[in-house]
Amino acid sequence: MPEMQEMTSSSTRRRWTWTTTLTSLMIALSTSYQYGYNLSVLNQPMLLVKEFLNESYSPVTTPPLTTSTSTSLPEASTPTSPAPSSSTSLPAQNSICENTLTILWSLCTAVFVCGGMIGSFVVGWLADRLGRKYTLMLNAGPSIVGGLLSGSCVWAGSPVLLLIGRFVTGLSCGAATQLGPMYMIEIVPFDFKGAMGALYGLFVSIGVLMGTFFGLNIILGVEDKWPILLLLNVVPGLASLFVFPLLPDSPRYLLVTKKNKKSAEKALKWLRQSEDVSKEIKEMEEESKNQGDDETFSMLKLLRTRELLAPLIVCLLLQIVQQFSGINAITFYSKSILLKAGVSVDVVQYAILGIFLISVATNILTVPLMDRLGRRMMLLAPMSGMILVLIVISVSLNLQPLYPPINYLTIVCLVLYVVLFASGLGPVPNMITAEVFRQGPRSKAMSLAGLLNWLSNTIVAMSFEIVQAATREFIFLIFLVIMIASVIFIYFKVPETKNKSFDEIASQFKSTHRRSNDQMTAVVV
Structure with a gap:
């Protein structure tokens, strides 16, 4: 046995x-870097974007809105999205009303999310028709076009x-989250x-970190430079x-979906840097053979196949x-928590950036742990910790007026919650969706x-x-x-x-489905 383990380790x-x-x-x-970057790219220059919208639709040019280092509610919920701001600036006289300005700003988020929902839904069909590689290259188109359109809004x-560019960018990001x-x-x-699932989550965190970093008011988060933040979207697409x-x-796509064994072997030999890939080819x-002729698996067929309902619901x-x-x-409370703890307004943006940096470090540690501890452990353990943190935060926030020093405990909980989310509930759901389905229904299930x-994001x-x-x-x-019920369900x-x-x-899900049917039959009899 030790010799066999040694051979396996060497092979690995x-x-x-x-x-x-x-x-x-x-x-x-x-994919994941681009998605993460676009979650945070407009949060730091929020007031600058509002000023641009205000000036564009005002009957006369108005004085600029008061700038701030604060940030806004993130465009989509992620473990590394910047904290929202509780401060607002009223438009100057002769400018558009505050409600109109808020609606225009909200549209920048709404069109991005709408694009994301559409992109995530159609990418499965494209991935099966064109392949993973060419769909990803095709997805570079909306990434580049969206960056150019939104980045040129001030110049034009x-x-x-800006709105059209954010919608087109949303299409690309939605597709990227599943592809x-x-x-x-x-x-x-x-x-x-x-490790691959954790790597995906790591690059989401890196993307959010870089979007926040470039948006600092000492870099690109200033009046003349914030459109460059949007232009940077073209870089991953061009690359x-x-x-x-x-x-x-994907060798698995080439063999299982396209039935092209020769191309699959060629791709696999290059990826493994080995001429002997017979074991993996045999497994594919x-x-x-087991899934049958499912290369034309449709969304309707996915929903109608009873043995796939259990993994789909999970x-x-x-x-x-x-x-x-x-x-x-x-993230909503992070700014106010930091301010109450004595962190100055000018330093808050750097403190939040530091929290995101800790999140990135957590994701790095998660990469080797995911295959050692398993998905269940990486869900249950961090989520149990998140439950404890929620209890402590609920108590500490209500005791803050009576005991101001308790703010420091709240800061610790804030950082800990982000770390726990990034190590489990952040990367694992997409990974499990990609794992539990065979090649035929996988792309449709991920769509x-x-x-x-994205719909949950919107709600x-x-x-x-x-x-x-x-x-x-x-x-x-x-x-x-919600978290307590979720832990019970996952367990x-x-x-x-x-x-x-x-x-x-x-096969594991299939056997579970059969056992359930047998038990129901026995009860009826």
Whole structure:
């Protein structure tokens, strides 16, 4: 046994090659980094964007709005989105009214989210028709066009260009959220799938960090430079257009979906830097045989196939839990918590940047842990910690008026919550969705999960401030109940996928479905 383990370890080390690393990093740069960057890119220059909208629609030119280092409610809920601002600046005389300005600003977020929902839903169909590689290259188009349109809005004096650009960018980001995990997990051996899922989450955090960093008022977060933040969107798209023609498509897609064994072997040999890929080819052929002729798997067929309902429900509920975990509430309170603890207004933006840097460091540590501890452990342990943090924050926020020093405990909880989210509930849901389905239904399941994720984003973004105004600090009790119910659900219903092939995981759900049917039949009899 020790000799066998040594051989397995040696084989694993040989399979982790520079070619696999390069391909994975390029996929992450073109998908998850781009998504993370666009979640935070407009948060730092929020008042500058409002000033541009105000001047564009005012009957006469008005004095500029008061600038600030604060940030706004994030465009989409992520563990690393900047904290929103509680401060507002009223328009000057002869400018548009405050409500109109708020609506225009909200449209910048709304069009991005709408684009994201559409992109995430259609990308599965494209990925099956064109392949993972060419769909990713095609996705560079809206990324580049959206960056150019939105980045040129000030030069053209047209807020419409900003809105159109954000919508087109949303299309690209929505597609990226599902295409990235799908492509990354399909190019690595099954015992590295966890690392790939964690790598995806890491680049989301890096993207948010860089969007926040470039948006600082000492870099690009100033009146004449903030459009450059949007122009930087073209960089990942251009990089993918230049590099991906040299990289292979997913071997699993080529063999299982397209039935092209020769191309699959060629891609696999390059990725593994080995001529002997027979074991992986055999495993793919076995999966292809077991799933049947499912290369034309439709969304309707996915919903009608009873044995796929259990994994589909698990994946969809994980997407909902991720967005309703309370991370929005944590980011909403972060600025006020830091200010009450004595952090000056000018330093708050750097303190928040430091929190995001800690999140990135957490994601780095998560990469090797995901395959060692397993998905269930990386969900249950951090989520249990998040429940404890929610309890402490609920108590501390209500005791702040009586005991001001308790603010420092709240800051610790703030950082800890972001860290726990980034290590589990942040990266795992998309990874599990990519793992639990065979090749045929995978892309359709990820499209549906992506649509629900963005829809949940929209619901949280639209309802959060209303609920927060009604419940104030007690809002964390709502998330506490959701998290407790989620932990119970994951404990009983979410299986472990660590070191299992796609076929093994699918068979596991299938056998569970059969046992349930047998039990129901026995009860009826």
